[in-house]
Amino acid sequence: MGNKSKTDSFFGYKTEFIMTTGSERIITAVAVHDGAYVDGTGFKELYELTKEAGIEAEEVYGDKAYFRKPILDLIKEDQAEAYIPVSESVYRIDESKFNYNKDSDQWYCKYGNNTVKKKAKINKSGKKSFRYTFDKEICKDCPHRSECINGKVSARTLEVGVNAHEYYEYSQRAKTQDFLEKYKNRSCNEWKNGEMKRFHGLDRAKGYGLRSMGMQARLTALAVNLKRIAKLVSSFLLDILKFFTNKGCLIYFY
Numbered sequence: 001m002g003n004k005s006k007t008d009s010f011f012g013y014k015t016e017f018i019m020t021t022g023s024e025r026i027i028t029a030v031a032v033h034d035g036a037y038v039d040g041t042g043f044k045e046l047y048e049l050t051k052e053a054g055i056e057a058e059e060v061y062g063d064k065a066y067f068r069k070p071i072l073d074l075i076k077e078d079q080a081e082a083y084i085p086v087s088e089s090v091y092r093i094d095e096s097k098f099n100y101n102k103d104s105d106q107w108y109c110k111y112g113n114n115t116v117k118k119k120a121k122i123n124k125s126g127k128k129s130f131r132y133t134f135d136k137e138i139c140k141d142c143p144h145r146s147e148c149i150n151g152k153v154s155a156r157t158l159e160v161g162v163n164a165h166e167y168y169e170y171s172q173r174a175k176t177q178d179f180l181e182k183y184k185n186r187s188c189n190e191w192k193n194g195e196m197k198r199f200h201g202l203d204r205a206k207g208y209g210l211r212s213m214g215m216q217a218r219l220t221a222l223a224v225n226l227k228r229i230a231k232l233v234s235s236f237l238l239d240i241l242k243f244f245t246n247k248g249c250l251i252y253f254y
Contacts, residue, residue, distance in 0.1 A: 014039070015030065017217075058080055060080050060083065064084070067085065082170075093160060097109060098110070107158055130160055195224055
């Protein structure tokens with residue numbers, strides 16, 4: 001069993017694949033998992049398979065499910081640029097209320113106060129975080145104090161994950177026009193997904209079990225790749241023919 005949303009569930013499998021963007025749109029790696037699989041968990045394996053095929057990515061695109069520290073770090077290690085939207089479930093800072101200065105390692109609230117203390121924390125489950133405390137003197141005289149603080153608390157606190165400062169920088173980049181324009185390249189993934197489902201039957205399992213579904217997915221990927229390669233080759237030959245025709249050359253075929 002898997003879920004598309006809180007109210008939309010399904011019974012079946014998930015197919016995850018990597019493909020090149022641009023004019024090629026060739027699938028480089030594919031894997032099949034059960035319906036409960038969490039998207040992006042097997043990203044490293046697919047990414048390594050793609051590199052083994054001789055493809056070095058300069059840019060990597062994915063949806064919010066791939067906004068994870070291990071994935072972002074893996075892409076960064078290869079000196080590639082990640083174009084993945086920020087996931088609110090991973091990075092939960094409301095940037096309409098807070099902003100961060102990495103040089104001073106301070107958070108600022110929208111009313112002008114800034115943090116003056118930082119303390120590391122570990123909860124019962126072992127999860128690490130940082131608790132920042134704002135200047136209590138500014139909080140004390142702030143006309144908006146009632147919006148932030150209840151009772152006798154002297155100053156507002158902000159608890160963030162250990163990676164929040166990195167996510168903040170990434171979030172600022174994700175808002176730029178360049179990022180938004182580049183991210184449009186990911187749409188080719190949806191076209192390919194639709195092609196495999198609508199025209200090659202990948203929307204329904206032909207057999208039973210992961211092994212059978214894995215074989216079906218790989219054969220489907222192979223089929224659409226062969227179609228795409230044939231299209232690219234024919235387009236290349238047509239361009240050559242047009243070039244020589246425009247030059248006034250005669251071409252004979254035997």
